Amino acid sequence: MxxxxxxxxxxxxxxxxxxxxxxxxxxxxxxxxxxxxxxxxxxxxxxxxxxxxxxxxDVDALLEEVTVAALTRDADAAPDTGSVRGDLEEWAGLVVQDVTRPERVRFLRAMVGARTDLITRCLITEKRRDQASDVVGRAVERGEAAPSVAQILDHVIAPIYYRVVFALEVTDADARCLVDDVLAMAR
The missing domain is CATH 1.10.10.60 (Homeodomain-like)
Incomplete structure (x- = not known):
């Protein structure tokens, strides 16, 4: 085709x-x-x-679109608090609130059970990548040391999704710890 x-x-x-x-x-x-x-x-x-x-x-294209939509339905622009730490902490907290909603949890776990290859491609969506890029871009403009987009996705966002998918508790405090870890990489 x-x-x-x-x-x-x-x-x-x-x-x-x-x-x-x-x-x-x-x-x-x-x-x-x-x-x-x-x-x-x-x-x-x-x-x-x-x-x-x-x-x-094909069906895979539809499944991918639905998965991305389900994982980012309420994903607005990353917050702009005036500091990279504030931006990352607030954004990570919003991601935690979003993906721990019962309907998101059910969908994530169902997708992992049904289509591991698809969920792997969709977990870190273009929307999440754009949000991380915005945070890094603003930090650079302010002259702050900032982690890379890949570091933010790998060390903040992916662990949040991982915890939800595998039924591990994830809280705002956990998100702040992840942000501390990734900010240490920027120094």
């Missing part, structure tokens, strides 16, 4: 259809369905399978 551009429509009926598709995928993953195909998703979502075939190249 050739890669086709993805057409995005927002609002109205298109938005409701997309929501029903995302919900169907989440339910199927959560139920650990043996076979997730476009016809199965379409039936559960109450849409025609051609809707899926027109929009996504």
């Amino acid at each position: 050739t890669d086709r551009p993805v057409v995005r429509r927002t609002g109205g009926r298109s938005s409701r259809v997309l929501d029903s598709i995302y919900t169907a995928v989440g339910e199927l993953v959560g139920a650990r369905a043996e076979k997730i195909t476009f016809p199965v998703i379409a039936e559960r979502a109450g849409v025609n399978p051609t809707t899926l075939y027109r929009r996504w190249v």
Whole structure:
């Protein structure tokens, strides 16, 4: 198959259809369905399978999109507190609050159980990378020593997701400790 551009429509009926598709995928993953195909998703979502075939190249592309959306639905810009420490502590706390919500926890764990390869590609999404880049960029502009984007993702964000996926407690205090560790790398 050739890669086709993805057409995005927002609002109205298109938005409701997309929501029903995302919900169907989440339910199927959560139920650990043996076979997730476009016809199965379409039936559960109450849409025609051609809707899926027109929009996504294959089921993996749809699963990846749904996973990224589920992991970053409420991911706004990284906070700007005036210091790299403040930015990282507040942002890490927001990530903890976001990914420890019961529906996120269920989805993360279901995706790990169902599609380890997919969750690995999606855990550190472009949105999270952009947020870390913003934090680093602002720190550099202020003349602060800052860890790299990769260090922030590997030593702050990834451990938060890891703890949630494997049912380990994660708190704001844990996030602050992770930030302390990554800031020590910047010195």
